[in-house]
Amino acid sequence: MTQIEIILLALLYDKDCHGYEFEQIIEKEKMRMWTHIGFSSIYNALNKLEHCDYIVSRLEKGNGSSSKRVYSIKDESKKIVKENIKKMISEYKSNPNDFKIGFIFSYLLSKDELTEALTKHKESLIERKENLNNEQLNVVRSEERKALFERTIAFLETDILWLDKCIKQNSNINYK
The missing domain is CATH 1.20.58 (Methane Monooxygenase Hydroxylase; Chain G, domain 1)
Structure with a gap:
């Protein structure tokens, strides 16, 4: 799994989110300091995760007439997230951002x-x-x-x- 996929799944672990919410969290938490996540790559990764059956989405009415696609993690995917977080923390790799991503979400362990x-x-x-x-x-x-x-x-x-x-x-x- 890629770094962005792990991040998105970990963010969904506790709370369903729509696409722009991911962007807001990533920006607020300054995640771009230790990983490369472009705005469009969020949606590409969400599509891939849904296609691979890690997450599901539903349309919800927004404030106006528009609808938002809200994403949820599947229960069986939560185990995969935890396994990847453990791996990112425990393995020494040449990419220190893997450890940082794992550590930031270590509260799930x-x-x-x-x-x-x-x-x-x-x-x-x-x-x-x-x-x-x-x-x-x-x-x-x-x-x-x-x-x-x-x-x-x-x-x-x-x-x-x-x-x-x-x-x-x-x-x-x-x-x-």
């Missing part, structure tokens, strides 16, 4: 699901850091290359510390 996903992500970052440390020892031929390895390792260390904080905070939250 249970406490245990979120802890597991964050822990898997942290473990993959630790493994990546160890691999970079080993590569650095074997490959570095110049101070510039060494500095780039050190920069990447520093970013990974910061992410690992941040994930530790998130995992601890999540374990202290009392879910219903």
Whole structure:
């Protein structure tokens, strides 16, 4: 599934929406800072999701004589959304926006699901850091290359510390 499809399905998880409502939420929540969603791509993705039977739509009377198409997520699609969110959080990928999208919608996961996903992500970052440390020892031929390895390792260390904080905070939250 694409990023935009996951976003639209996650937005439908709690509330039915019409097309322009998606645009308003995306704009209000500043989602374009971490993913590319054009106005027309919203409607293209909604059509695809409906065609693939993840969502349904209905026409509702608007204020005037016009009607609005309102979209709803199917119950069986909610499980797919949660699985994709867990995957986006737990897997280390070269595209950090996947993690951001997953994390923004992490409230849809249970406490245990979120802890597991964050822990898997942290473990993959630790493994990546160890691999970079080993590569650095074997490959570095110049101070510039060494500095780039050190920069990447520093970013990974910061992410690992941040994930530790998130995992601890999540374990202290009392879910219903």
